[in-house]
Amino acid sequence: xxxxxxxxxxxxxxxxxxxxxxxxxxxxxxxxxxxxxxxxxxxxxxxxxxxxxxxxxxxxxxxxxxxxxxxxxxxxxxxxxxxxxxxxxxxxxxxxxxxxxxxxxxxxxxxxxxxxxxxxxxxxxxxxxxxxxxxxxxxxxxxxxxxxxxxxxxxxxxxxxxxxxxxxxxxxxxxxxxxxxxxxxxxxxxxxxxxxxxxxxxxxxxxxxxxxxxxxxxxxxxxxxxxxxxxxxxxxxxxxxxxxxxxxx
Ligand code: PGA
Numbered sequence: 001x002x003x004x005x006x007x008x009x010x011x012x013x014x015x016x017x018x019x020x021x022x023x024x025x026x027x028x029x030x031x032x033x034x035x036x037x038x039x040x041x042x043x044x045x046x047x048x049x050x051x052x053x054x055x056x057x058x059x060x061x062x063x064x065x066x067x068x069x070x071x072x073x074x075x076x077x078x079x080x081x082x083x084x085x086x087x088x089x090x091x092x093x094x095x096x097x098x099x100x101x102x103x104x105x106x107x108x109x110x111x112x113x114x115x116x117x118x119x120x121x122x123x124x125x126x127x128x129x130x131x132x133x134x135x136x137x138x139x140x141x142x143x144x145x146x147x148x149x150x151x152x153x154x155x156x157x158x159x160x161x162x163x164x165x166x167x168x169x170x171x172x173x174x175x176x177x178x179x180x181x182x183x184x185x186x187x188x189x190x191x192x193x194x195x196x197x198x199x200x201x202x203x204x205x206x207x208x209x210x211x212x213x214x215x216x217x218x219x220x221x222x223x224x225x226x227x228x229x230x231x232x233x234x235x236x237x238x239x240x241x242x243x244x245x246x247x248x249x
Contacts, residue, residue, distance in 0.1 A: 002207045004223065005164060005230030006247045007125065008237030009041045009065060009093065009211075019046035023053035025240045030247065032059035037230075038247050039091050041065050044079045051088030063091025063122070066099055069112035071120065081120035092117050093232075094124045095151055097170045101131070107150030114163070115154045125164045125209070125232070126151045128191070132171035140169075141190050148194055161202035164209060165191055166232040172212025174234060181225030184210045188227030216242050219249045 014022055019042050030038075039061045042050045050062050068078035084092060093099075094117065095110035110126065117124040128147040130140045144167065152160050167187050169179050179187075188208050195203035210222050211232030222228055237243040 002229045003035065003037055005037045005039065005207050005209055007039045007041060007209060007230065007232045008243055009232060009234045010043060010238065011234055012043055013238055014042055014046055016046050016049040019049045020053055022240060023050055026244065027057060029240055029244045037061065039063050041093055047084065047089055048087040061090050062088060063093065064089050065093050065096065067092050067113055067116055069109060069116050081116045081122050085120050085122060089122065091123045091125060094126050095147065096127045097129055097168055097173055101170060107147060110151040111153045114151055118155065118159055123163055125166050127166045127168055129168040129170050135171065140187060144187055145190060145194050148191060157199040157202060160199050161205045164207045166209040166211050167191060168211035168232060176213050178213045178218050181221050184222060184228055185226040192227060216245045219246045223249045
């Protein structure tokens with residue numbers, strides 16, 4: 001049985017001052033429970049603030065929205081996996097659709113970022129998802145499985161069994177359009193099958209999250225969809241109460 005994961009991607013919201021207030025409010029609102037994993041993905045500049053705000057609470061985790069492929073060096077503007085680790089992060093999103101489609105991140109880079117994460121003791125959540133034109137052209141499975149295979153290409157089967165995947169159809173991100181639970185289930189089943197093909201029975205250990213316009217109104221039906229092990233949430237996680245309600249799903 002995979003433990004449900006609720007991951008809140010703040011994107012470029014909540015600098016340190018807002019992050020501190022948000023975490024204080026969430027910590028007061030949320031009673032620890034051991035049956036789920038809750039992860040906050042603040043912007044890099046707020047990561048240490050969020051870790052600090054959590055104090056001794058081990059029921060809540062923190063991750064970075066992105067890392068670079070190298071551990072250090074002349075890469076102006078980038079954050080490395082060792083820096084995330086040093087700041088108290090445990091997870092990292094790799095290949096989020098905005099990284100791919102706004103910043104031009106390639107499949108090859110996602111593979112190197114997964115390697116950098118693992119090398120430094122971070123758990124990558126590899127994000128995959130098709131554009132609307134891919135879906136309309138019947139290429140959803142091709143695109144998603146290409147991104148999946150490419151992103152995992154440099155990892156051993158044992159390592160793949162320890163990470164997480166997030167399926168986020170690009171047309172559903174920040175648009176208010178959500179995949180139906182049935183749409184999500186079809187792609188989640190494709191992902192699970194591909195994982196099984198490459199790592200056998202250990203594929204059962206890999207959580208596959210759904211993301212894209214998840215909110216308090218649809219979280220329950222998406223979580224109930226066959227094969228959905230958790231939610232990756234953007235807009236609806238920015239408000240403490242709505243995020244707490246989603247995490248309660
Ligand atoms: P959204 O973002 O919930 O605002 O659609 C999800 C994501 O990008 O991870």
